[in-house]
Amino acid sequence: MIKLLIADDEALVCVGLQSMLKWEDYRIEIVGVAHNGAQAEEMIDSLQPDIVITDIKMPIKTGLQVAESVRKKTGRAPKFIILTSYEDFQYARGAIEVRAVDYLVKLELTPKMLEESILRAISMLEESEAASGQPQLDYRRNLQDLRDKFFIRLFNHLFESREQVLLQKNDLELELDAPAYVVCTCRILGPDTVPARGDKLAALCTSTVQMARETLASSGPCHITSLDLRNFAITLPLPGKESDLWLSDLQKRLHDMARLLHNYFNVILIAGVGIAVEDPYLLYESYQSARKALPVNSQEQSIVFFTNEPQVSEPDASLFDYSALRSDIRRAFEEMDVQALHEMITRLIDRFAGQPHLLVSATDAASNLLYMATSLLADGEQIVEHIFEHEPEGYRSIYQKHSMEGIIDWLIQFRDGCCSILPGRRQTYKEQVVRNVQEYIKRNLDSKLSLNQVADMFSFSPNYLSHLFAKTAKVNFVEYVTETKISAAKEMMQRGEGRIYEISQRLGYESAFYFSKVFKKIEGISPREYMQRLGTLSQAER
Structure with a gap:
Protein backbone atom coordinates (compact mmCIF):
# COMPACT_ATOMS: atom_id res chain seq x y z
CA MET A 1 0.00 0.00 0.00
CA ILE A 2 1.00 3.63 -0.53
CA LYS A 3 1.17 5.29 2.87
CA LEU A 4 -0.69 8.59 3.39
CA LEU A 5 -0.46 10.99 6.35
CA ILE A 6 -3.06 13.73 6.93
CA ALA A 7 -2.12 16.81 8.96
CA ASP A 8 -4.62 19.54 9.91
CA ASP A 9 -5.50 21.17 13.22
CA GLU A 10 -9.23 21.06 12.38
CA ALA A 11 -10.64 17.63 13.28
CA LEU A 12 -13.59 17.96 10.89
CA VAL A 13 -11.22 18.65 7.99
CA CYS A 14 -9.31 15.47 8.83
CA VAL A 15 -12.54 13.48 8.91
CA GLY A 16 -13.67 15.05 5.64
CA LEU A 17 -10.43 14.18 3.88
CA GLN A 18 -10.63 10.59 5.09
CA SER A 19 -14.14 10.17 3.70
CA MET A 20 -13.76 12.23 0.50
CA LEU A 21 -12.25 9.36 -1.51
CA LYS A 22 -12.35 5.56 -1.35
CA TRP A 23 -8.65 5.35 -0.55
CA GLU A 24 -8.40 1.60 -1.01
CA ASP A 25 -9.27 2.10 -4.70
CA TYR A 26 -5.96 3.94 -5.06
CA ARG A 27 -4.08 1.32 -3.03
CA ILE A 28 -3.59 3.95 -0.32
CA GLU A 29 -3.54 3.35 3.44
CA ILE A 30 -4.02 6.30 5.79
CA VAL A 31 -1.31 5.55 8.36
CA GLY A 32 -1.90 8.52 10.66
CA VAL A 33 -3.53 11.89 11.35
CA ALA A 34 -1.60 14.76 12.93
CA HIS A 35 -3.09 17.90 14.47
CA ASN A 36 -0.05 20.18 14.63
CA GLY A 37 3.20 20.64 12.77
CA ALA A 38 5.48 19.09 15.38
CA GLN A 39 3.31 15.99 15.58
CA ALA A 40 3.24 15.77 11.77
CA GLU A 41 7.03 15.86 11.58
CA GLU A 42 7.38 13.18 14.26
CA MET A 43 4.89 10.96 12.44
CA ILE A 44 6.69 11.45 9.13
CA ASP A 45 9.94 10.35 10.79
CA SER A 46 8.37 7.26 12.37
CA LEU A 47 5.76 6.19 9.78
CA GLN A 48 7.66 7.22 6.61
CA PRO A 49 4.57 8.04 4.53
CA ASP A 50 4.79 8.33 0.75
CA ILE A 51 2.26 11.20 0.54
CA VAL A 52 1.41 13.93 3.07
CA ILE A 53 -1.69 16.12 2.83
CA THR A 54 -1.06 19.04 5.16
CA ASP A 55 -2.62 22.36 6.07
CA ILE A 56 -0.29 25.36 5.84
CA LYS A 57 -1.36 27.06 9.07
CA MET A 58 -1.01 24.70 12.04
CA PRO A 59 0.14 25.18 15.64
CA ILE A 60 3.89 24.92 16.46
CA LYS A 61 5.00 24.49 12.83
CA THR A 62 3.38 25.35 9.52
CA GLY A 63 2.95 22.73 6.83
CA LEU A 64 5.62 24.43 4.72
CA GLN A 65 8.09 24.39 7.63
CA VAL A 66 7.42 20.68 8.11
CA ALA A 67 7.98 19.96 4.41
CA GLU A 68 11.20 21.97 4.31
CA SER A 69 12.54 20.40 7.53
CA VAL A 70 11.81 16.85 6.36
CA ARG A 71 13.38 17.49 2.95
CA LYS A 72 16.59 18.80 4.54
CA LYS A 73 16.81 15.95 7.05
CA THR A 74 16.13 12.97 4.79
CA GLY A 75 16.79 14.06 1.24
CA ARG A 76 13.93 11.72 0.29
CA ALA A 77 10.84 13.65 1.36
CA PRO A 78 7.32 12.34 0.82
CA LYS A 79 5.15 14.00 -1.80
CA PHE A 80 3.35 16.95 -0.17
CA ILE A 81 -0.11 18.22 -1.08
CA ILE A 82 -0.62 21.60 0.59
CA LEU A 83 -4.04 22.80 1.85
CA THR A 84 -4.93 26.29 2.98
CA SER A 85 -7.93 28.48 3.71
CA TYR A 86 -6.10 31.47 2.25
CA GLU A 87 -5.52 32.29 -1.39
CA ASP A 88 -2.18 33.96 -1.00
CA PHE A 89 0.62 34.06 -3.56
CA GLN A 90 3.31 33.90 -0.87
CA TYR A 91 1.90 30.62 0.36
CA ALA A 92 1.71 29.30 -3.19
CA ARG A 93 5.31 30.29 -3.80
CA GLY A 94 6.34 28.57 -0.59
CA ALA A 95 4.62 25.40 -1.72
CA ILE A 96 6.56 25.55 -4.97
CA GLU A 97 9.85 25.99 -3.08
CA VAL A 98 9.29 22.80 -1.06
CA ARG A 99 8.41 20.99 -4.30
CA ALA A 100 4.80 20.33 -3.35
CA VAL A 101 2.68 18.25 -5.69
CA ASP A 102 -0.21 20.67 -5.43
CA TYR A 103 -1.61 23.70 -3.63
CA LEU A 104 -5.36 23.46 -2.87
CA VAL A 105 -7.82 25.89 -1.30
CA LYS A 106 -9.93 24.00 1.27
CA LEU A 107 -13.18 25.86 0.62
CA GLU A 108 -12.97 24.98 -3.07
CA LEU A 109 -11.83 21.38 -2.63
CA THR A 110 -13.88 18.69 -4.38
CA PRO A 111 -13.35 14.91 -4.60
CA LYS A 112 -12.33 15.32 -8.24
CA MET A 113 -9.68 17.94 -7.39
CA LEU A 114 -8.31 15.78 -4.58
CA GLU A 115 -8.28 12.72 -6.83
CA GLU A 116 -6.31 14.59 -9.51
CA SER A 117 -3.70 15.65 -6.94
CA ILE A 118 -3.44 12.13 -5.53
CA LEU A 119 -2.99 10.60 -9.00
CA ARG A 120 -0.31 13.19 -9.73
CA ALA A 121 1.49 12.28 -6.50
CA ILE A 122 1.30 8.55 -7.30
CA SER A 123 2.72 9.20 -10.77
CA MET A 124 5.60 11.16 -9.25
CA LEU A 125 6.27 8.34 -6.78
CA GLU A 126 6.43 5.82 -9.60
CA GLU A 127 8.81 8.04 -11.58
CA SER A 128 11.07 8.44 -8.55
CA GLU A 129 11.10 4.70 -8.00
CA ALA A 130 11.93 3.98 -11.62
CA ALA A 131 14.80 6.48 -11.50
CA SER A 132 16.20 4.96 -8.29
CA GLY A 133 16.19 1.44 -9.68
CA GLN A 134 14.69 0.08 -6.42
CA PRO A 135 11.20 -1.22 -7.21
CA GLN A 136 9.67 -1.55 -3.73
CA LEU A 137 6.45 0.38 -4.29
CA ASP A 138 4.45 -2.52 -5.76
CA TYR A 139 5.42 -4.75 -2.83
CA ARG A 140 4.52 -2.08 -0.27
CA ARG A 141 1.21 -1.39 -2.04
CA ASN A 142 0.25 -4.99 -1.35
CA LEU A 143 1.61 -5.06 2.21
CA GLN A 144 -1.64 -4.11 3.97
CA ASP A 145 -3.59 -6.61 1.87
CA LEU A 146 -1.07 -9.30 2.79
CA ARG A 147 -1.33 -8.38 6.47
CA ASP A 148 -5.13 -8.55 6.31
CA LYS A 149 -4.89 -12.00 4.71
CA PHE A 150 -2.42 -13.05 7.40
CA PHE A 151 -4.84 -12.18 10.21
CA ILE A 152 -7.80 -13.69 8.35
CA ARG A 153 -5.83 -16.93 8.09
CA LEU A 154 -5.08 -16.75 11.81
CA PHE A 155 -8.73 -16.08 12.67
CA ASN A 156 -9.89 -19.02 10.57
CA HIS A 157 -7.14 -21.42 11.68
CA LEU A 158 -5.76 -21.79 8.15
CA PHE A 159 -2.09 -22.13 9.12
CA GLU A 160 -0.74 -25.65 9.39
CA SER A 161 1.88 -24.85 12.03
CA ARG A 162 3.35 -22.19 14.29
CA GLU A 163 6.40 -22.13 12.00
CA GLN A 164 4.21 -20.86 9.15
CA VAL A 165 2.87 -18.09 11.38
CA LEU A 166 6.38 -17.07 12.45
CA LEU A 167 7.71 -16.98 8.89
CA GLN A 168 4.86 -14.85 7.55
CA LYS A 169 4.89 -12.59 10.61
CA ASN A 170 8.56 -11.78 10.05
CA ASP A 171 8.14 -11.29 6.31
CA LEU A 172 5.24 -8.87 6.87
CA GLU A 173 7.19 -6.95 9.54
CA LEU A 174 4.57 -7.59 12.22
CA GLU A 175 5.29 -7.55 15.94
CA LEU A 176 3.42 -10.27 17.80
CA ASP A 177 5.48 -10.76 20.95
CA ALA A 178 3.10 -9.56 23.68
CA PRO A 179 2.36 -11.82 26.70
CA ALA A 180 -1.22 -12.37 25.45
CA TYR A 181 -3.75 -11.23 22.83
CA VAL A 182 -7.49 -10.79 22.48
CA VAL A 183 -9.65 -10.39 19.35
CA CYS A 184 -12.64 -8.08 19.24
CA THR A 185 -15.11 -8.35 16.32
CA CYS A 186 -16.98 -5.13 15.52
CA ARG A 187 -20.01 -4.31 13.39
CA ILE A 188 -21.02 -0.83 12.17
CA LEU A 189 -24.76 -0.04 12.41
CA GLY A 190 -26.59 2.95 10.89
CA PRO A 191 -27.07 5.77 10.43
CA ASP A 192 -30.56 5.90 8.92
CA THR A 193 -29.62 8.95 6.81
CA VAL A 194 -27.17 6.92 4.70
CA PRO A 195 -28.54 4.51 2.06
CA ALA A 196 -28.08 0.82 2.89
CA ARG A 197 -25.78 0.41 -0.11
CA GLY A 198 -23.64 2.41 -2.51
CA ASP A 199 -20.60 4.70 -2.42
CA LYS A 200 -21.84 6.80 0.51
CA LEU A 201 -22.07 3.76 2.73
CA ALA A 202 -18.64 2.52 1.58
CA ALA A 203 -17.07 5.92 2.33
CA LEU A 204 -18.77 6.07 5.74
CA CYS A 205 -17.61 2.59 6.77
CA THR A 206 -14.07 3.14 5.49
CA SER A 207 -13.79 6.40 7.44
CA THR A 208 -15.26 4.75 10.55
CA VAL A 209 -12.71 1.93 10.47
CA GLN A 210 -9.86 4.39 9.89
CA MET A 211 -10.91 6.54 12.85
CA ALA A 212 -11.25 3.40 14.99
CA ARG A 213 -7.67 2.50 14.05
CA GLU A 214 -6.37 5.97 14.92
CA THR A 215 -8.31 6.14 18.20
CA LEU A 216 -7.06 2.80 19.46
CA ALA A 217 -3.50 3.36 18.20
CA SER A 218 -3.28 6.58 20.22
CA SER A 219 -3.60 4.56 23.45
CA GLY A 220 -1.54 1.52 22.47
CA PRO A 221 -0.64 -0.87 19.64
CA CYS A 222 -3.30 -2.85 17.81
CA HIS A 223 -4.02 -4.52 14.48
CA ILE A 224 -7.30 -3.79 12.69
CA THR A 225 -8.43 -6.14 9.92
CA SER A 226 -11.31 -5.27 7.60
CA LEU A 227 -13.52 -8.31 7.13
CA ASP A 228 -16.11 -6.68 4.87
CA LEU A 229 -17.88 -3.34 4.51
CA ARG A 230 -19.48 -3.23 7.96
CA ASN A 231 -17.38 -5.72 9.92
CA PHE A 232 -13.82 -5.51 11.19
CA ALA A 233 -11.68 -7.26 13.78
CA ILE A 234 -9.30 -5.73 16.31
CA THR A 235 -6.34 -7.74 17.61
CA LEU A 236 -5.08 -6.22 20.84
CA PRO A 237 -1.93 -7.11 22.81
CA LEU A 238 -2.44 -7.68 26.54
CA PRO A 239 -0.10 -7.54 29.57
CA GLY A 240 -1.21 -11.07 30.51
CA LYS A 241 -3.98 -13.63 30.07
CA GLU A 242 -5.72 -13.02 33.42
CA SER A 243 -8.77 -10.75 32.97
CA ASP A 244 -7.95 -8.59 35.99
CA LEU A 245 -4.87 -7.36 34.10
CA TRP A 246 -6.74 -6.03 31.05
CA LEU A 247 -10.53 -6.18 31.34
CA SER A 248 -11.30 -2.73 32.76
CA ASP A 249 -8.73 -0.97 30.54
CA LEU A 250 -10.04 -2.66 27.39
CA GLN A 251 -13.64 -1.84 28.30
CA LYS A 252 -12.72 1.83 28.61
CA ARG A 253 -10.75 1.87 25.32
CA LEU A 254 -13.59 0.24 23.39
CA HIS A 255 -16.34 2.38 24.94
CA ASP A 256 -14.33 5.57 24.29
CA MET A 257 -13.80 4.48 20.68
CA ALA A 258 -17.51 3.67 20.18
CA ARG A 259 -18.55 7.03 21.70
CA LEU A 260 -16.15 8.96 19.43
CA LEU A 261 -17.35 7.11 16.32
CA HIS A 262 -20.95 7.87 17.23
CA ASN A 263 -20.20 11.56 17.77
CA TYR A 264 -18.38 11.94 14.44
CA PHE A 265 -20.34 9.65 12.13
CA ASN A 266 -23.63 8.98 13.97
CA VAL A 267 -22.98 5.24 13.77
CA ILE A 268 -23.45 2.63 16.47
CA LEU A 269 -20.69 0.12 17.01
CA ILE A 270 -21.50 -3.27 18.50
CA ALA A 271 -18.67 -5.57 19.49
CA GLY A 272 -17.93 -9.03 20.79
CA VAL A 273 -14.71 -9.60 22.75
CA GLY A 274 -13.17 -13.07 22.80
CA ILE A 275 -11.06 -14.96 25.29
CA ALA A 276 -7.41 -14.03 25.85
CA VAL A 277 -4.77 -16.33 24.34
CA GLU A 278 -1.02 -16.38 24.95
CA ASP A 279 0.01 -17.78 21.56
CA PRO A 280 -0.72 -15.82 18.32
CA TYR A 281 -1.19 -19.19 16.61
CA LEU A 282 -4.30 -19.61 18.81
CA LEU A 283 -5.91 -16.30 17.85
CA TYR A 284 -8.64 -18.29 16.12
CA GLU A 285 -9.90 -19.33 19.57
CA SER A 286 -10.27 -15.69 20.59
CA TYR A 287 -11.84 -14.77 17.24
CA GLN A 288 -14.38 -17.59 17.32
CA SER A 289 -15.41 -16.78 20.90
CA ALA A 290 -15.76 -13.09 19.92
CA ARG A 291 -18.07 -14.09 17.06
CA LYS A 292 -20.15 -16.17 19.45
CA ALA A 293 -20.62 -13.09 21.64
CA LEU A 294 -21.49 -10.77 18.73
CA PRO A 295 -24.82 -12.29 17.52
CA VAL A 296 -26.54 -11.73 20.89
CA ASN A 297 -25.32 -8.15 21.09
CA SER A 298 -27.69 -5.19 21.18
CA GLN A 299 -27.49 -1.42 21.02
CA GLU A 300 -28.27 -1.24 24.71
CA GLN A 301 -25.29 -3.48 25.51
CA SER A 302 -22.95 -2.46 22.72
CA ILE A 303 -19.86 -4.39 23.88
CA VAL A 304 -20.18 -7.98 25.09
CA PHE A 305 -17.31 -10.03 26.49
CA PHE A 306 -17.29 -13.77 25.93
CA THR A 307 -16.37 -14.12 29.61
CA ASN A 308 -19.96 -12.93 30.28
CA GLU A 309 -21.09 -16.32 28.87
CA PRO A 310 -23.84 -15.00 26.57
CA GLN A 311 -26.64 -17.44 25.84
CA VAL A 312 -27.39 -17.88 22.15
CA SER A 313 -31.12 -18.10 21.70
CA GLU A 314 -31.14 -20.26 18.58
CA PRO A 315 -31.06 -24.02 19.21
CA ASP A 316 -28.09 -25.86 17.77
CA ALA A 317 -26.63 -22.57 16.50
CA SER A 318 -23.00 -23.17 17.34
CA LEU A 319 -20.58 -21.68 14.87
CA PHE A 320 -19.71 -23.85 11.90
CA ASP A 321 -16.66 -25.99 12.62
CA TYR A 322 -14.92 -26.56 9.31
CA SER A 323 -11.79 -28.12 10.88
CA ALA A 324 -12.67 -31.54 9.42
CA LEU A 325 -12.97 -30.01 5.93
CA ARG A 326 -10.07 -27.57 6.25
CA SER A 327 -7.40 -29.74 4.62
CA ASP A 328 -9.73 -30.75 1.78
CA ILE A 329 -10.80 -27.16 1.14
CA ARG A 330 -7.18 -26.01 1.21
CA ARG A 331 -6.20 -28.65 -1.30
CA ALA A 332 -9.15 -27.82 -3.55
CA PHE A 333 -8.26 -24.12 -3.66
CA GLU A 334 -4.53 -24.82 -3.78
CA GLU A 335 -4.83 -27.16 -6.77
CA MET A 336 -8.00 -25.56 -8.15
CA ASP A 337 -9.73 -28.91 -7.94
CA VAL A 338 -13.14 -27.77 -9.18
CA GLN A 339 -14.85 -31.14 -8.70
CA ALA A 340 -13.80 -31.42 -5.04
CA LEU A 341 -14.78 -27.81 -4.37
CA HIS A 342 -18.21 -28.35 -5.93
CA GLU A 343 -18.78 -31.49 -3.85
CA MET A 344 -17.81 -29.85 -0.54
CA ILE A 345 -19.93 -26.73 -1.03
CA THR A 346 -22.86 -28.86 -2.17
CA ARG A 347 -22.47 -30.88 1.03
CA LEU A 348 -22.78 -27.67 3.05
CA ILE A 349 -25.84 -26.56 1.08
CA ASP A 350 -27.54 -29.93 1.67
CA ARG A 351 -26.71 -29.72 5.39
CA PHE A 352 -28.39 -26.33 5.86
CA ALA A 353 -31.31 -26.58 3.43
CA GLY A 354 -34.68 -26.52 5.20
CA GLN A 355 -33.17 -25.85 8.65
CA PRO A 356 -33.77 -22.16 9.44
CA HIS A 357 -32.64 -22.65 13.06
CA LEU A 358 -29.07 -23.09 11.72
CA LEU A 359 -28.99 -19.60 10.18
CA VAL A 360 -26.08 -18.42 12.34
CA SER A 361 -24.05 -21.52 11.45
CA ALA A 362 -24.87 -21.19 7.75
CA THR A 363 -23.87 -17.52 7.68
CA ASP A 364 -20.61 -18.34 9.41
CA ALA A 365 -19.93 -21.25 7.04
CA ALA A 366 -20.44 -19.00 4.02
CA SER A 367 -18.22 -16.33 5.57
CA ASN A 368 -15.46 -18.86 6.21
CA LEU A 369 -15.59 -20.08 2.60
CA LEU A 370 -15.35 -16.47 1.46
CA TYR A 371 -12.34 -15.78 3.69
CA MET A 372 -10.63 -18.95 2.52
CA ALA A 373 -11.12 -18.04 -1.15
CA THR A 374 -9.78 -14.51 -0.72
CA SER A 375 -6.81 -15.60 1.41
CA LEU A 376 -5.76 -18.84 -0.27
CA LEU A 377 -6.00 -17.66 -3.88
CA ALA A 378 -3.50 -15.10 -5.13
CA ASP A 379 -6.30 -13.16 -6.88
CA GLY A 380 -9.12 -14.49 -4.72
CA GLU A 381 -10.76 -11.15 -4.02
CA GLN A 382 -10.92 -10.32 -7.74
CA ILE A 383 -12.48 -13.71 -8.44
CA VAL A 384 -15.28 -13.35 -5.87
CA GLU A 385 -15.87 -9.74 -6.89
CA HIS A 386 -16.43 -10.98 -10.45
CA ILE A 387 -18.81 -13.73 -9.25
CA PHE A 388 -21.00 -11.19 -7.41
CA GLU A 389 -20.48 -8.22 -9.74
CA HIS A 390 -24.23 -7.80 -10.32
CA GLU A 391 -25.06 -7.69 -6.60
CA PRO A 392 -25.36 -4.13 -5.20
CA GLU A 393 -23.04 -5.04 -2.29
CA GLY A 394 -20.91 -7.44 -4.33
CA TYR A 395 -19.73 -10.52 -2.42
CA ARG A 396 -20.45 -8.58 0.79
CA SER A 397 -24.12 -9.26 0.11
CA ILE A 398 -23.65 -12.29 2.37
CA TYR A 399 -24.14 -9.93 5.30
CA GLN A 400 -27.46 -8.69 3.94
CA LYS A 401 -28.94 -12.21 3.91
CA HIS A 402 -31.29 -12.70 6.82
CA SER A 403 -32.88 -16.00 5.87
CA MET A 404 -31.63 -19.53 5.20
CA GLU A 405 -32.92 -19.25 1.62
CA GLY A 406 -30.79 -16.14 1.09
CA ILE A 407 -27.64 -17.82 2.46
CA ILE A 408 -28.18 -20.90 0.29
CA ASP A 409 -28.70 -18.73 -2.80
CA TRP A 410 -25.39 -17.01 -2.00
CA LEU A 411 -23.61 -20.34 -1.55
CA ILE A 412 -24.97 -21.65 -4.85
CA GLN A 413 -23.83 -18.50 -6.65
CA PHE A 414 -20.41 -18.74 -5.01
CA ARG A 415 -20.04 -22.45 -5.84
CA ASP A 416 -21.15 -22.12 -9.46
CA GLY A 417 -19.08 -18.99 -10.00
CA CYS A 418 -15.90 -20.57 -8.62
CA CYS A 419 -16.40 -23.72 -10.66
CA SER A 420 -16.93 -21.63 -13.78
CA ILE A 421 -13.97 -19.27 -13.35
CA LEU A 422 -11.26 -21.40 -11.78
CA PRO A 423 -10.59 -23.78 -14.69
CA GLY A 424 -9.71 -20.84 -16.93
CA ARG A 425 -7.50 -19.33 -14.22
CA ARG A 426 -5.65 -22.51 -13.36
CA GLN A 427 -2.52 -21.91 -15.45
CA THR A 428 -2.47 -18.15 -14.86
CA TYR A 429 -2.85 -18.73 -11.13
CA LYS A 430 0.01 -21.20 -11.03
CA GLU A 431 2.24 -18.81 -12.93
CA GLN A 432 1.37 -16.03 -10.48
CA VAL A 433 2.18 -18.26 -7.50
CA VAL A 434 5.59 -19.09 -8.99
CA ARG A 435 6.27 -15.40 -9.71
CA ASN A 436 5.39 -14.57 -6.09
CA VAL A 437 7.77 -17.27 -4.86
CA GLN A 438 10.54 -15.99 -7.16
CA GLU A 439 10.06 -12.43 -5.89
CA TYR A 440 10.20 -13.68 -2.30
CA ILE A 441 13.47 -15.51 -3.03
CA LYS A 442 15.01 -12.36 -4.53
CA ARG A 443 13.97 -10.31 -1.48
CA ASN A 444 15.47 -12.85 0.92
CA LEU A 445 18.78 -13.87 -0.62
CA ASP A 446 20.44 -13.46 2.78
CA SER A 447 18.50 -16.51 4.05
CA LYS A 448 19.03 -20.22 3.46
CA LEU A 449 15.69 -20.47 1.61
CA SER A 450 14.99 -24.17 1.99
CA LEU A 451 12.02 -25.69 0.17
CA ASN A 452 10.26 -26.43 3.48
CA GLN A 453 10.67 -22.85 4.72
CA VAL A 454 9.36 -21.23 1.53
CA ALA A 455 6.51 -23.74 1.28
CA ASP A 456 5.52 -22.82 4.84
CA MET A 457 5.73 -19.15 3.95
CA PHE A 458 3.16 -19.60 1.18
CA SER A 459 1.08 -22.19 3.07
CA PHE A 460 1.78 -24.96 0.55
CA SER A 461 3.03 -28.47 1.12
CA PRO A 462 6.71 -28.86 0.10
CA ASN A 463 5.85 -31.59 -2.41
CA TYR A 464 3.16 -29.46 -4.07
CA SER A 487 23.95 -14.31 -10.18
CA ALA A 488 23.63 -11.85 -7.27
CA ALA A 489 27.17 -12.78 -6.12
CA LYS A 490 28.58 -12.01 -9.58
CA GLU A 491 26.89 -8.59 -9.56
CA MET A 492 28.41 -7.85 -6.13
CA MET A 493 31.83 -8.89 -7.38
CA GLN A 494 31.50 -6.71 -10.45
CA ARG A 495 30.70 -3.73 -8.22
CA GLY A 496 33.50 -4.58 -5.79
CA GLU A 497 31.12 -5.01 -2.87
CA GLY A 498 33.23 -6.86 -0.34
CA ARG A 499 35.50 -9.85 -0.02
CA ILE A 500 34.52 -13.40 -0.88
CA TYR A 501 33.59 -14.36 2.69
CA GLU A 502 31.56 -11.15 3.08
CA ILE A 503 29.61 -11.87 -0.11
CA SER A 504 28.98 -15.45 0.99
CA GLN A 505 27.62 -14.19 4.32
CA ARG A 506 25.34 -11.67 2.62
CA LEU A 507 23.90 -14.49 0.53
CA GLY A 508 23.14 -16.73 3.50
CA TYR A 509 25.87 -19.35 2.99
CA GLU A 510 27.18 -21.13 6.07
CA SER A 511 30.82 -20.75 5.01
CA ALA A 512 32.94 -19.17 2.30
CA PHE A 513 34.24 -22.65 1.47
CA TYR A 514 30.78 -24.00 0.66
CA PHE A 515 29.94 -20.82 -1.30
CA SER A 516 33.12 -21.23 -3.37
CA LYS A 517 32.25 -24.86 -4.07
CA VAL A 518 28.75 -23.93 -5.30
CA PHE A 519 30.09 -20.98 -7.32
CA LYS A 520 32.64 -23.18 -9.14
CA LYS A 521 30.03 -25.80 -9.89
CA ILE A 522 27.83 -23.18 -11.58
CA GLU A 523 30.46 -20.97 -13.25
CA GLY A 524 33.29 -23.46 -13.85
CA ILE A 525 35.80 -21.27 -12.00
CA SER A 526 36.26 -20.25 -8.37
CA PRO A 527 35.11 -16.89 -6.99
CA ARG A 528 38.79 -15.90 -6.62
CA GLU A 529 39.47 -16.61 -10.30
CA TYR A 530 36.31 -14.77 -11.31
CA MET A 531 37.32 -11.66 -9.33
CA GLN A 532 40.88 -11.84 -10.69
CA ARG A 533 39.50 -11.68 -14.23
CA LEU A 534 37.40 -8.70 -13.21
CA GLY A 535 40.32 -7.05 -11.44
CA THR A 536 38.26 -6.62 -8.27
CA LEU A 537 40.16 -9.05 -6.01
CA SER A 538 41.33 -7.22 -2.89
CA GLN A 539 45.04 -7.09 -1.98
CA ALA A 540 44.38 -9.20 1.13
CA GLU A 541 42.85 -12.02 -0.93
CA ARG A 542 45.58 -12.22 -3.56
Missing part, protein backbone atom coordinates in the same frame (compact mmCIF):
# COMPACT_ATOMS: atom_id res chain seq x y z
CA LEU A 465 5.39 -26.37 -4.30
CA SER A 466 8.30 -28.41 -5.65
CA HIS A 467 6.11 -29.97 -8.36
CA LEU A 468 4.43 -26.66 -9.22
CA PHE A 469 7.74 -24.76 -9.41
CA ALA A 470 9.47 -27.32 -11.61
CA LYS A 471 6.52 -27.61 -13.99
CA THR A 472 5.85 -23.87 -14.30
CA ALA A 473 9.34 -22.34 -14.04
CA LYS A 474 11.01 -25.18 -16.01
CA VAL A 475 13.72 -25.41 -13.34
CA ASN A 476 13.57 -27.06 -9.94
CA PHE A 477 13.37 -24.98 -6.78
CA VAL A 478 16.90 -25.65 -5.47
CA GLU A 479 18.47 -24.88 -8.86
CA TYR A 480 16.58 -21.59 -9.10
CA VAL A 481 17.66 -20.48 -5.62
CA THR A 482 21.28 -21.42 -6.33
CA GLU A 483 21.41 -19.73 -9.73
CA THR A 484 19.75 -16.59 -8.36
CA LYS A 485 22.24 -16.36 -5.48
CA ILE A 486 25.25 -16.92 -7.73
